[in-house]
Amino acid sequence: MRRAIAILALLAGGCHEPPAPHDHILFAHGPHLREGMSCARCHTVPASDGAVADEDSATPSATRPMLPSEESCRGCHDDPARDRCSRCHTVPASPGRYAARTDDIRFDHEDHDDPESGRCVSCHGEDMTSLATFEPGRPPMDTCTSSCHADDMRSLACARCHQDLHQYSLNDVALVDHGIGFLRRHGARARADAALCSQCHEPTFCEDCHLTAQGPPLEVYDPALVYRDFVHRGDFTARHGVEAGLERGTCARCHGVSFCDGCHTASGIGGSVAPGSPHPPGWLDPLSSVGHAREARRDLLGCVSCHESDAERTCVPCHRVGGVAGNPHPPGFGASMDPLLHGVCRACHAP
Amino acid sequence: MGRYLVAVMLALAPVVARAQTDSVPVRARARHDAVLSWSPRHRLDTSTDPVGLEQQLWRRVDTLPLYHRVSLDASGLLEGKVSLHLAGWGALDLLADSSGAIAAGDIAIGYVEVDLEPVRLWAGRRFIAWGPPGGLHVDGGGVSARTSFGLVAEAFGGRPVTPTRISLLGPEASFDGAAASWGARLAYTDAGTFAASAGYAETWSHGILESRVVDVAAYWDPGDLRIEAGGKIDAASFGLAQARAGATYRVVRELSVDADYMHVEPGRWIPPWSILSVFDTSTFDEAGAGATLRPIRALAIRAEGAARVYSSASNAYQADEARVGYRVELTGRVLPNPGDGPRVRVLVSRRDDGTMGYTLITAGAAFDPFQHVVMTVDGAFAIDDQGGRESAIGRASVDFTGLADWSIGLTVALARTPIAAAEARGMLRIQWSPEVGR
Numbered sequence: 065m066r067r068a069i070a071i072l073a074l075l076a077g078g079c080h081e082p083p084a085p086h087d088h089i090l091f092a093h094g095p096h097l098r099e100g101m102s103c104a105r106c107h108t109v110p111a112s113d114g115a116v117a118d119e120d121s122a123t124p125s126a127t128r129p130m131l132p133s134e135e136s137c138r139g140c141h142d143d144p145a146r147d148r149c150s151r152c153h154t155v156p157a158s159p160g161r162y163a164a165r166t167d168d169i170r171f172d173h174e175d176h177d178d179p180e181s182g183r184c185v186s187c188h189g190e191d192m193t194s195l196a197t198f199e200p201g202r203p204p205m206d207t208c209t210s211s212c213h214a215d216d217m218r219s220l221a222c223a224r225c226h227q228d229l230h231q232y233s234l235n236d237v238a239l240v241d242h243g244i245g246f247l248r249r250h251g252a253r254a255r256a257d258a259a260l261c262s263q264c265h266e267p268t269f270c271e272d273c274h275l276t277a278q279g280p281p282l283e284v285y286d287p288a289l290v291y292r293d294f295v296h297r298g299d300f301t302a303r304h305g306v307e308a309g310l311e312r313g314t315c316a317r318c319h320g321v322s323f324c325d326g327c328h329t330a331s332g333i334g335g336s337v338a339p340g341s342p343h344p345p346g347w348l349d350p351l352s353s354v355g356h357a358r359e360a361r362r363d364l365l366g367c368v369s370c371h372e373s374d375a376e377r378t379c380v381p382c383h384r385v386g387g388v389a390g391n392p393h394p395p396g397f398g399a400s401m402d403p404l405l406h407g408v409c410r411a412c413h414a415p
Numbered sequence: 416m417g418r419y420l421v422a423v424m425l426a427l428a429p430v431v432a433r434a435q436t437d438s439v440p441v442r443a444r445a446r447h448d449a450v451l452s453w454s455p456r457h458r459l460d461t462s463t464d465p466v467g468l469e470q471q472l473w474r475r476v477d478t479l480p481l482y483h484r485v486s487l488d489a490s491g492l493l494e495g496k497v498s499l500h501l502a503g504w505g506a507l508d509l510l511a512d513s514s515g516a517i518a519a520g521d522i523a524i525g526y527v528e529v530d531l532e533p534v535r536l537w538a539g540r541r542f543i544a545w546g547p548p549g550g551l552h553v554d555g556g557g558v559s560a561r562t563s564f565g566l567v568a569e570a571f572g573g574r575p576v577t578p579t580r581i582s583l584l585g586p587e588a589s590f591d592g593a594a595a596s597w598g599a600r601l602a603y604t605d606a607g608t609f610a611a612s613a614g615y616a617e618t619w620s621h622g623i624l625e626s627r628v629v630d631v632a633a634y635w636d637p638g639d640l641r642i643e644a645g646g647k648i649d650a651a652s653f654g655l656a657q658a659r660a661g662a663t664y665r666v667v668r669e670l671s672v673d674a675d676y677m678h679v680e681p682g683r684w685i686p687p688w689s690i691l692s693v694f695d696t697s698t699f700d701e702a703g704a705g706a707t708l709r710p711i712r713a714l715a716i717r718a719e720g721a722a723r724v725y726s727s728a729s730n731a732y733q734a735d736e737a738r739v740g741y742r743v744e745l746t747g748r749v750l751p752n753p754g755d756g757p758r759v760r761v762l763v764s765r766r767d768d769g770t771m772g773y774t775l776i777t778a779g780a781a782f783d784p785f786q787h788v789v790m791t792v793d794g795a796f797a798i799d800d801q802g803g804r805e806s807a808i809g810r811a812s813v814d815f816t817g818l819a820d821w822s823i824g825l826t827v828a829l830a831r832t833p834i835a836a837a838e839a840r841g842m843l844r845i846q847w848s849p850e851v852g853r
Contacts, residue, residue, distance in 0.1 A: 216563075218564065218565040218604070218605050218606060219533070219561050219565060220561065239608075240607065241641065243707060244717045244746055245705065245746070248675070251544075251659070252633070252643040253634050254544050255544050255545045255630060255632035255645055256604070256610040256633050256643075257606065257610035257612070257634075259567070266488035267488065267502075267524060267541075268487070268502040268524065271486065271502040275504065275523045279506050280482060280842075287824070288781045290759075290780060290781045291748055291749075291750045291759070292760075298796075302797075302808070302830065303806045305804070306797070307773070310766050310771070313684065314679065316681060316684050317548040318549040318550075330458070331458050332458045332459035360696070361695050362697050363696070364681070364682055364691060364694055364695075365682075365684070365685065365696070367694075371691065375689060375691050379690060393695065394694075394695035394696075397695075407688070408688060408692065409693075411690055
């Protein structure tokens with residue numbers, strides 16, 4: 065078995081040379097700021113025709129317009145002895161360009177603020193403790209959503225800035241703690257704000273469990289999801305009778321009251337057309353500890369799962385008006401039942 | 416049915432690709448699982464012996480079902496305004512000897528949604544999470560609007576096809592009366608911090624009222640405290656069909672504690688067209704507490720316990736009914752970053768409703784022995800205090816993921832059930848999950 069797996073892995077992975085190192089461009093903001101340079105000196109927002117308003121500003125890079133071209137840097141760094149390639153390039157033998165801008169965020173500096181205004185630090189300077197060590201990076205999302213974009217956050221207009229939330233890992237973007245035991249808690253949250261769930265989970269994700277179809281559940285046919293919470297772990301079919309008795313009614317929340325009937329009928333266990341009865345001796349004795357009355361009051365949905373379609377033949381002969389059994393109605397029954405509308409009333413209460 | 420669904424998806428893929436524009440990214444994700452499983456079933460047959468006594472014997476019935484599960488989500492279509500969602504299943508039994516349906520299948524959801532910001536319209540078959548317990552699948556349409564200040568309003572109408580009342584999805588031929596469902600919901604949300612929602616849904620089937628449900632749900636996450644609550648009120652005969660409330664407090668980063676309350680009145684879920692809806696039945700309430708310890712990011716250990724109280728007797732027949740039960744659970748989970756080690760989950764659960772106790776142990780681990788290979792071992796053992804209904808299963812699976820968009824898996828299992836002392840099972844799985852736009 066191990067040999068077969070190893071062969072499969074070799075076929076898939078193949079043999080590769082280690083990748084060549086990529087060049088990175090080194091830059092420190094601190095020393096430049098200490099020299100009194102403004103942000104706009106290097107970071108320009110070119111007009112649509114490519115023109116730069118201030119002639120003292122750096123010419124923009126061809127690939128990253130908000131970053132200065134190498135030619136602009138050489139305007140200051142022009143000492144051949146001191147300003148060698150390795151000063152800025154990690155792999156000077158094969159110098160590269162600026163790393164391509166990631167396109168996961170829709171953002172336009174021109175729409176936000178002009179570097180000339182000097183207000184770059186309002187977004188990029190949140191973590192600034194000193195000029196010497198200042199390295200502006202992409203501001204955290206909270207910088208945007210706690211101020212100008214609070215409404216976007218509230219209305220879940222994530223697509224206004226994010227191209228695709230699915231590319232992030234759950235822990236990076238989840239506003240909801242999906243920790244262990246979340247399965248029990250997810251219902252109220254999903255009903256209160258399903259749109260929040262759908263920012264990451266497609267609608268078909270719900271159907272992984274709520275589909276309630278015949279066939280194996282997801283935890284069976286995708287065993288690698290061993291770490292996730294599921295309701296039907298293990299050989300649930302073999303133990304469902306016990307669990308249904310302990311969690312009365314909870315099965316019917318998803319499966320419906322007649323869900324059991326089809327399988328039980330096919331298996332010859334109870335059901336409306338099954339020849340054998342699964343009930344123990346004394347079942348019809350109302351005072352027996354295993355009598356049907358006590359069990360029916362404890363778990364009527366258990367009765368319904370097999371007897372809904374033949375209840376009139378099974379229950380009514382004894383429980384009808386004038387029958388030998390007692391009144392089956394619970395206290396206060398009748399508030400919503402109209403004998404003219406509900407045919408079931410007429411089964412016992414003849415007009 | 417599964418083949419048809421796959422064919423539809425394959426036909427849709429080029430359409431999705433053609434719809435891609437420069438300005439708004441089109442993203443489409445599909446998944447098709449084909450599962451061929453060999454698992455014996457058992458049938459209880461009744462026969463008469465030579466002396467005329469009736470006897471019941473279990474007869475083994477071999478089955479070989481081929482199960483398909485397909486899903487497709489496409490968004491960003493037609494300049495970002497249209498999304499399409501489809502999920503369905505199909506099953507075909509390859510052994511003629513098996514009992515029950517030879518072939519079955521259905522569409523679980525299939526709808527198109529149009530985003531006309533701030534209004535969204537949808538049409539097709541969709542799952543409505545609010546409404547009757549367990550949710551509602553409906554064929555119809557709906558509209559929703561979400562304002563920039565967090566107000567959400569939505570409404571739907573259509574024909575109920577929910578599986579909460581029938582065994583399979585889709586309208587049943589036996590429906591002999593009008594079936595309709597509609598509802599509306601109003602909510603305020605501050606995403607990730609607070610949301611409160613109130614909805615009303617009404618369902619008619621067989622020409623008579625099936626349910627009127629007021630659904631309320633809310634959560635509030637002020638810092639280290641997280642609170643959620645929800646309830647479904649039976650508005651037809653006023654009462655609480657189910658309710659749940661819980662709160663979690665993060666004491667320190669590594670430890671959080673929580674409390675939970677649940678009320679369930681299952682009798683209110685029986686549709687009024689059933690004669691059994693006029694019978695009395697019990698409710699139960701559960702109050703519990705738990706603690707989750709997370710000493711390192713990848714490890715979580717959770718312990719929880721709950722007491723259950725079953726409804727008081729309203730009739731002499733119920734005088735001996737158990738009144739109090741309990742549930743205790745211990746769960747451990749190891750979940751490192753992808754590729755950083757095995758994923759492990761262990762659960763030990765003990766439940767007792769006062770007349771019967773039940774212990775369940777499940778454990779599983781998935782690990783990556785080689786690149787593109789995932790191996791999983793898992794098992795479960797369950798036993799009730801009265802004995803005779805114990806069950807156990809052990810499974811081993813290997814999945815190969817080295818082919819682009821494809822995964823092939825094999826599972827073998829050995830099980831003990833209340834019927835069979837030992838039986839072997841097998842499963843061959845093929846998954847195809849292409850994506851566009853990532």
